[in-house]
Amino acid sequence: MKFTDRLRENTQLDPALRGDLLEIIDDRYDQRSLIISAQLPVENWHDYIGDHTIADAMLDRIVHQAITLNLKGESLRKKPA
Numbered sequence: 001m002k003f004t005d006r007l008r009e010n011t012q013l014d015p016a017l018r019g020d021l022l023e024i025i026d027d028r029y030d031q032r033s034l035i036i037s038a039q040l041p042v043e044n045w046h047d048y049i050g051d052h053t054i055a056d057a058m059l060d061r062i063v064h065q066a067i068t069l070n071l072k073g074e075s076l077r078k079k080p081a
Contacts, residue, residue, distance in 0.1 A: 012050040022058055029061040036062065 013021070028034045040048055042059070049055040 011048065013048055015050065018049060018051055018054050022054055025058050025061050029064075034062070042068075 025034065042063070045059060046052050046055040049058065
């Protein structure tokens with residue numbers, strides 16, 4: 001399963017979606033793959049999620065067996081064609 005959301009700084013996850021996202025992550029934990037693509041660094045997720053208890057639960061499940069790829073450099077979208 002691939003879950004992609006526009007994680008941006010200076011925004012917060014809608015409270016109604018917190019539980020839904022936690023449920024998706026919890027259902028897939030130790031059962032199936034989960035790919036999360038985000039421009040927001042993991043260290044900022046607690047603020048983005050808005051509820052530190054739910055954020056801890058999500059991150060515990062995600063980071064437990066995660067392979068993390070951190071890309072650096074300019075966005076290719078910014079370069080002229």
